[in-house]
Amino acid sequence: MSMFCFQCEQTAGGKGCTKVGVCGKQPEVANSQDALTCALIGLARAAQGKSAGKKADELVRQGLFTTVTNVCFDSERVQALIDQIHAEKNKLNAAAADFVPGELWTGDIDIVSLRTTLLLGMRGMAAYAEHAAVLGKENPEVTAWFYKGLQALGEEHTADEWLGLLIEFGKTNLACMALLDEANTSAYDQPKPTKVSLKVEKGPFIVVTGHDLLDLKQLLEQTEGKGVNIYTHGEMLPAHGYPELNKYPHLKGNFGTAWQNQQKEFDNIPAPVLFTTNCLMVPKSSYSDRVFTTSVVGFPGVQHIPGSNHIKDFSILINKAVELGGWQEDKEFTGINGGKEVMTGFACGTVMSVAGTVIDAVKAGAIKHFFLVGGCDGAKPGRNYYTDFVRKAPQDTVILTLACGKYRFNDLNIGEIGGLPRIMDMGQCNDAYSAIQVAVALAEAFKCEVNELPLTLVLSWYEQKAVCILLTLLALGIKNIYIGPSLPAFLSPNVLNILVEKFNLHPISTPENDLQTILQ
Incomplete structure (x- = not known):
């Protein structure tokens, strides 16, 4: 066994991926993500289950988010996070031990099941917390629970205690979802019912996939008046319902369908694609040269757009769109069942x-x-x-x-x-x-x-x-x-x-x- 991962629904044989991930994740990436998880447990131990400051809080969110399925396939980016986490841990207590990666998935089958359920839930909540944080919204209760939960992962608990932790976590995640709802609606206004076209107009365009609305907002601002249209894909479709995003006339519609169809839908596309956050497929060679990643996303050899205080310069992406030129005529697309528009x-x-x-x-x-x-x-x-x-x-x-x-x-x-x-x-x-x-x-x-x-x-x-x-x-x-x-x-x-x-x-x-x- 060169790796072990059973966190997604499509895991091999319904039991676990042990040679390579069904998602395309290589063993070195999966193993580095296990090491990242264990480093986070070490940080929580050093912090004694409490917030360790703004930088550490950010690393906890991003570290957990990085290990969500279909986010990061670049072991070098994962290792860079591990190094930063160790540096923060050493400021607090260099003697605090990381958890041992092999112990994550071994032991009594029911305890492993309960511990894993808590870990995976925390990974999901970290994604929500990070989306809220980039919009300036944080909740001390949610932040504190990441440390509490991570510390608990490295401890022994009875089955009843694990169940209690799961229910307590579920209540905390409700607070996190409320935080994200407040962050989105305060930034982009309350969503309104909106018809969204599935047609792509001729000329240069960019497709944005993933979940991050702030990335989309900045891209809309930077493409305004430049003759480059923007299309959502996958989980970005609901962006059309937000008035502060929909007010941009060059946010034209939705391209394609769900995330797992990316390799087919992006094949030889005459436009660049921005990969934000999760729900991503490993890019094929036919379009990998026009894929750009950002945030916690990473694929080896794919161009990454960094940010400073969540502010990003998408010039390289926009220039690529102009260079590729888009289609010469309008292209009519439909949904899975043949419909030409959808509502959100x-x-x-x-x-x-x-x-x-x-x-x-x-x-x-x-x-x-x-x-x-x-x-x-x-x-x-x-x-x-x-x-x-x-x-x-x-x-x-x-x-x-x-x-x-x-x-x-x-x-x-x-x-x-x-x-x-x-x-x-x-x-x-x-x-x-x-x-x-x-x-x-x-x-x-x-x-x-x-x-x-x-x-x-x-x-x-x-x-x-x-x-x-x-x-x-x-x-x-x-x-x-x-x-x-x-x-x-x-x-x-x-x-x-x-x-x-x-x-x-x-x-x-x-x-x-x-x-x-x-x-x-």
């Missing part, structure tokens, strides 16, 4: 602004059930379940969605109820807080608990942001969640049984059977 921007504020219409429709029987069909997309077979589920959902049901799983069905036209579209895209996985707020507000309006609402969560997972969202939902006591397309390899049978028994967690089966069970 149905955040909490928008949905609750029509709460009266929604409540009246429920009371009149026009709306019988709400489904939140969201989460990660991926290439593994079985994800057509979510397309089929939405197609087969009765006409008196509403589909809320978020994250890139929506690309399986967001270009479908399945009609309206009371003037409201039956599919409402609430944003990125980063916007999960908005969906939770809608559920809470509806429960208050109907004077009931969330679990008593005609609402079912049908989630797909791929990586660590989905893990931290699930832990938050469980911490809130939300039950009867359906999850797929397969169960995490890091959940041992005993831990899975606990989740099933305590929270009524359901592995998905078939759309027909699950709909029948939910709606009976």
Whole structure:
């Protein structure tokens, strides 16, 4: 065994990648990321589980974020982070030991499962915290929990203690998601329902993929008036709903679909692509010369755009767009199901602004059930379940969605109820807080608990942001969640049984059977 990684849904054989990552990650990268995790545990030990100052806090966030699936494939960049973390640790207590990489994934199967679930959840929360931090928003409670959680990873705990830590973490992640929601809405205003074209106009253009809205904002500012159009890709689609981003006329539309289709959709593209944050594929040689990375993203041999205090100069990217020139004629593209446009921007504020219409429709029987069909997309077979589920959902049901799983069905036209579209895209996985707020507000309006609402969560997972969202939902006591397309390899049978028994967690089966069970 040259490596071990089982943190993503597509891990080899449903058990773990041991020779090379299914994502394309090489053993030296995977092993360096394990060493990075252990260095972070050493830093937390040296800090005695408390914040160690602004620089250390930043390294904790970025170090955890770097180890999220499909972010960094460059072992040299990982090693540079390790060196910085060791330097910070030595300022506090040079004698504090790093955790031993081999111990991360070995030991009692249930303890490893619980420890891993906490670690992966923290990686997801670090992504949210970093997105908020670049916009100047931090929460001392969230920061402190990173240190507490990292220190806990290097300690012995009973199964009950681990479960307690997971629930405590889930509550903290809710605070982190609220922080990110505040950061985005204060910077870019409240999202509004927006139609987004899938056509690419002729002439120079740039595609932006990943999640980081500040990178997109700076690029829009720097391309203004230069004849270079900007298109979102993947999880960047919801950017069109934010007024402070959508006000730029050269933010033209959305190019392509979900992250796992990048190698096909970017093949020989006559434009550069900016890779921000996560949900990325290793670039093929046919377009690697026009890929630019930034933030914690790294691929060997790919140009990286650094920043100073989160300010970046995208001149090299813009010049590349002008050089490549784009297509000579407009190009018509469609979504997976043939649609030529999609909608986004149905955040909490928008949905609750029509709460009266929604409540009246429920009371009149026009709306019988709400489904939140969201989460990660991926290439593994079985994800057509979510397309089929939405197609087969009765006409008196509403589909809320978020994250890139929506690309399986967001270009479908399945009609309206009371003037409201039956599919409402609430944003990125980063916007999960908005969906939770809608559920809470509806429960208050109907004077009931969330679990008593005609609402079912049908989630797909791929990586660590989905893990931290699930832990938050469980911490809130939300039950009867359906999850797929397969169960995490890091959940041992005993831990899975606990989740099933305590929270009524359901592995998905078939759309027909699950709909029948939910709606009976």
